[in-house]
Amino acid sequence: xxxxxxxxxxxxxxxxxxxxxxxxxxxxxxxxxxxxxxxxxxxxxxxxxxxxxxxxxxxxxxxxxxxxxxxxxxxxxxxxxxxxxxxxxxxxxxxxxxxxxxxxxxxxxxxxxxxxxxxxxxxxxxxxxxxxxxxxxxxxxxxxxxxxxxxxxxxxxxxxxxxxxxxxxxxxxxxxxxxxxxxxxxxxxxxxxxxxxxxxxxxxxxxxxxxxxxxxxxxxxxxxxxxxxxxxxxxxxxxxxxxxxxxxxxxxxxxxxxxxxxxxxxxxxxxxxxxxxxxxxxxxxxxxxxxxxxxxxxxxxxxxxxxxxxxxxxxxxxxxxxxxxxxxxxxxxxxxxxxxxxxxxxxxxxxxxxxxxxxxxxxxxxxxxxxxxxxxxxxxxxxxxxxxxxxxxxxxxxxxxxxxxxxxxxxxxxxxxxxxxxxxxxxxxxxxxxxxxxxxxxxxxxxxxxxxxxxxxxxxxxxxxxxxxxxxxxxxxxxxxxxxxxxxxxxxxxxxxxxxxxxxxxxxxxxxxxxxxxxxxxxxxxxxxxxxxxxxxxxxxxxxxxxxxxxxxxxxxxxxxxxxxxxxxxxxxxxxxxxxxxxxxxxxxxxxxxxxxxxxxxxxxxxxxxxxxxxxxxxxxxxxxxxxxxxxxxxxxxxxxxxxxxxxxxxxxxxxxxxxxxxxxxxxxxxxxxxxxxx
Numbered sequence: 001x002x003x004x005x006x007x008x009x010x011x012x013x014x015x016x017x018x019x020x021x022x023x024x025x026x027x028x029x030x031x032x033x034x035x036x037x038x039x040x041x042x043x044x045x046x047x048x049x050x051x052x053x054x055x056x057x058x059x060x061x062x063x064x065x066x067x068x069x070x071x072x073x074x075x076x077x078x079x080x081x082x083x084x085x086x087x088x089x090x091x092x093x094x095x096x097x098x099x100x101x102x103x104x105x106x107x108x109x110x111x112x113x114x115x116x117x118x119x120x121x122x123x124x125x126x127x128x129x130x131x132x133x134x135x136x137x138x139x140x141x142x143x144x145x146x147x148x149x150x151x152x153x154x155x156x157x158x159x160x161x162x163x164x165x166x167x168x169x170x171x172x173x174x175x176x177x178x179x180x181x182x183x184x185x186x187x188x189x190x191x192x193x194x195x196x197x198x199x200x201x202x203x204x205x206x207x208x209x210x211x212x213x214x215x216x217x218x219x220x221x222x223x224x225x226x227x228x229x230x231x232x233x234x235x236x237x238x239x240x241x242x243x244x245x246x247x248x249x250x251x252x253x254x255x256x257x258x259x260x261x262x263x264x265x266x267x268x269x270x271x272x273x274x275x276x277x278x279x280x281x282x283x284x285x286x287x288x289x290x291x292x293x294x295x296x297x298x299x300x301x302x303x304x305x306x307x308x309x310x311x312x313x314x315x316x317x318x319x320x321x322x323x324x325x326x327x328x329x330x331x332x333x334x335x336x337x338x339x340x341x342x343x344x345x346x347x348x349x350x351x352x353x354x355x356x357x358x359x360x361x362x363x364x365x366x367x368x369x370x371x372x373x374x375x376x377x378x379x380x381x382x383x384x385x386x387x388x389x390x391x392x393x394x395x396x397x398x399x400x401x402x403x404x405x406x407x408x409x410x411x412x413x414x415x416x417x418x419x420x421x422x423x424x425x426x427x428x429x430x431x432x433x434x435x436x437x438x439x440x441x442x443x444x445x446x447x448x449x450x451x452x453x454x455x456x457x458x459x460x461x462x463x464x465x466x467x468x469x470x471x472x473x474x475x476x477x478x479x480x481x482x483x484x485x486x487x488x489x490x491x492x493x494x495x496x497x498x499x500x501x502x503x504x505x506x507x508x509x510x511x512x513x514x515x516x517x518x519x520x521x522x523x524x525x526x527x528x529x530x531x532x533x534x535x536x537x538x539x540x541x542x543x544x545x546x547x548x549x550x551x552x553x554x555x556x557x558x559x560x561x562x563x564x565x566x567x568x569x570x571x572x573x574x575x576x577x578x579x580x581x582x583x584x585x586x587x588x589x590x591x592x593x594x595x596x597x598x599x600x601x602x603x604x605x606x607x608x609x610x611x612x613x614x615x616x617x618x619x620x621x622x623x624x625x626x627x628x629x630x631x632x633x634x635x636x637x638x639x640x641x642x643x644x645x646x647x648x649x650x651x652x653x654x655x656x657x658x659x660x661x662x663x664x665x666x667x668x669x670x671x672x673x674x675x676x677x678x679x
Contacts (some may be wrong), residue, residue: 057119088334111147203452243335250596312547368520425476438604475507543677
C-alpha cells in the first residue's frame with residue numbers, strides 16, 4: 001500500500017491475519033476520495049515503469065506483471081465499489097461520477113497500449129509455458145483486443161472514448177434507479193394489513209418509524225418488500241398501486257427516467273462492437289462464453305419458452321377460476337398473479353407460506369449453510385472479531401480441516417437506506433498469490449442481501465424464495481473463498497459469465513437436503529423440526545407457479561439479447577412489447593427486470609448480453625443435482641471432486657471441460673425441464 005499519506009488508514013498496509021484486513025469502520029467519502037486519488041496516481045506510475053521496462057517480453061515481466069499491477073488501486077477500488085452499492089449517499093454518488101471515467105481511462109491506458117500488447121503476444125509464442133500460464137496469457141490478449149489494441153489509432157481512440165462515456169452512463173443509471181427505490185414509499189394503515197405476515201408487518205413498521213410515521217406501515221419500493229405484499233394482500237387496488245410504482249422504477253418521473261441513458265448505452269455498445277469487428281454487442285460478448293453465439297443462447301431460451309407458456313396457461317386457468325369464485329369477473333392483471341397463485345397453491349397443497357417462514361429463521365439457516373460447508377468440505381467457520389463497517393454486518397473466520405486459512409466471510413443481510421436492491425457476492429480482496437513467498441493470500445468475501453429486518457427482540461424469518469437466495473449467494477461466496485489460483489485474473493468467480501451461476505444455483509439444492517432441514521429448519525419459538533407432512537407438501541408444491549416464474553425470467557433474458565442484437569438503430573419506445581408480443585408472452589406476465597430498471601445490464605458490463613446465463617447455468621445445475629441426489633449431497637468423494645474440479649479452480653481450466661470431468665458427459669436440457677416440472 002502507498003505510505004505517502006499516513007493520516008489516511010485506507011492507504012496503509014492492511015494489518016492482521018488472513019493476509020491483512022481492511023479498516024472498514026474508517027471508510028467514508030473523504031478517506032475513499034483521498035485513497036482513490038493517491039492509489040490511482042501510484043497505479044499510473046507503476047504502469048509507466050512497466051511500459052518503460054527494457055525487455056522483449058517474457059511471462060514474468062509482462063503477463064505476470066500485468067496480473068499483479070496496481071494492487072493498491074485494486075484494494076481501494078474494491079472498498080469504493082462496495083460502499084457505492086451498500087452505503088450510497090450524495091457524496092458517494094458524486095465521487096462515483098468523478099472517478100468512474102478516470103478509472104475507465106486508466107484501464108484503457110493499459111489494454112490499448114501497443115507496446116504491452118506486442119509483449120504479451122510474444123509471450124504467447126513461448127513453448128515453455130504451462131497450461132495455466134498459457135490460459136492467463138490468452139485471457140490478457142482477449143482483454144487487449146476488447147480495448148482495441150489490435151486496431152488502428154483512430155478506431156482504438158474511438159473504443160477508448162466509448163468506454164469512458166459508458167462508465168459515466170452506468171453510474172447515472174444506477175443512481176436514478178436507486179433514487180426511485182428510495183424516494184417512493186407506499187403507506188398503509190391498520191385497515192389494510194389483513195393477510196400480511198407478522199414478520200413482514202414488523203419490518204414495515206420499523207421502516208415507517210425510520211421515516212417518521214410510526215402510526216403507519218411502509219411498503220418500501222424494493223423487491224423484498226413488494227413481492228410478499230403482492231402475494232398476500234387481498235386489497236386489489238392497493239396491489240395495483242404498489243405494482244405500478246415498483247415495475248415503473250426508472251420511468252416514474254422525468255428527472256430519474258433511465259430510458260434515454262439505456263438507449264445511449266446500447267448504441268455505444270453497438271458502435272464499439274462494430275469497431276472491434278463484431279456484428280453486435282451480443283456476438284462480441286458470447287464469443288468468450290460457454291454458449292459461444294447469441295443463436296445458441298436464444299435456442300436454449302426457445303426450448304424452454306413453449307413448455308413454460310403451456311404450463312403458465314394451465315396455472316392461469318386455475319387462478320382465473322379461483323378469482324371468479326371470489327367474485328372477480330374481469331381478466332387477471334399482472335398485480336393479481338402472485339396473489340391468486342398463492343391462493344391456488346394453498347388450496348391445492350394446504351401450504352401456508354407464513355407457517356413455512358416460521359421454520360426458516362435467518363440465523364438458523366445461516367448456521368445450516370455453514371454446517372453444510374463443514375460436512376461437505378471440512379470448513380471450520382467461527383465468529384471473527386475483525387472490523388465491521390455496520391452493526392448488521394457479521395464477520396466470520398473460515399479455516400479448513402487442517403486449520404489452514406480459507407478466508408474471511410462478511411455477511412450483510414438486511415435492507416437499509418443507501419443499499420441497492422437485490423442480492424450479490426463481492427470481495428474486499430479476491431484470492432491472491434504471493435509469488436515471492438510462494439503462498440496463497442486468503443480472500444475477503446462479502447454476501448449482501450436485502451432481507452427484511454425484524455423488530456427489536458424478534459427473529460428475522462425468511463420466505464422460501466429468500467432462503468434460496470441466502471444459499472445462492474453463499475454458493476458464489478464459496479466459489480470465491482475456495483479459490484487456489486496462482487493468478488489474480490483466473491481466481492475465484494472470474495469464470496465465463498454463463499458458468500459463474502453454476503456453483504451458486506447448485507448450492508440452493510443443499511437447502512432441500514433432509515440432513516440440513518432436520519437440523520436447522522426449526523420453529524422460531526418452539527424449536528420443533530420442520531414436520532414431515534409440511535415437507536411433503538413443500539415437495540409436492542415445489543413446481544407450483546413454475547410457468548410464471550420461468551416466463552418472467554425468460555422475458556428479461558429475451559429482451560437483453562434482443563436489445564444487444566438490435567445494433568445502432570435500437571429504439572426503446574415500444575421495444576419490450578413488440579418483441580414479447582412476437583414471442584407470445586401472456587399479458588399477465590411482465591419481465592422480472594424491465595428495461596428502465598434492468599441494472600444487471602445497464603449499471604455495468606456484467607450481465608449485458610448475458611442474462612440468459614442463469615438458465616444456461618441452471619441446465620448444468622439440474623443435471624448435476626441429479627447426480628448429487630443419486631450419490632447423496634454429503635457424499636465425501638463427490639463433494640471432494642466438486643471442490644477440486646470446480647470450486648477451487650476458478651478460471652484456471654476450461655469451464656465446460658471441468659463440468660464434463662465432474663459429470664462424465666455434457667449437460668442435458670431434459671434435466672432442466674424435469675427439474676422445473678415443464679417436461
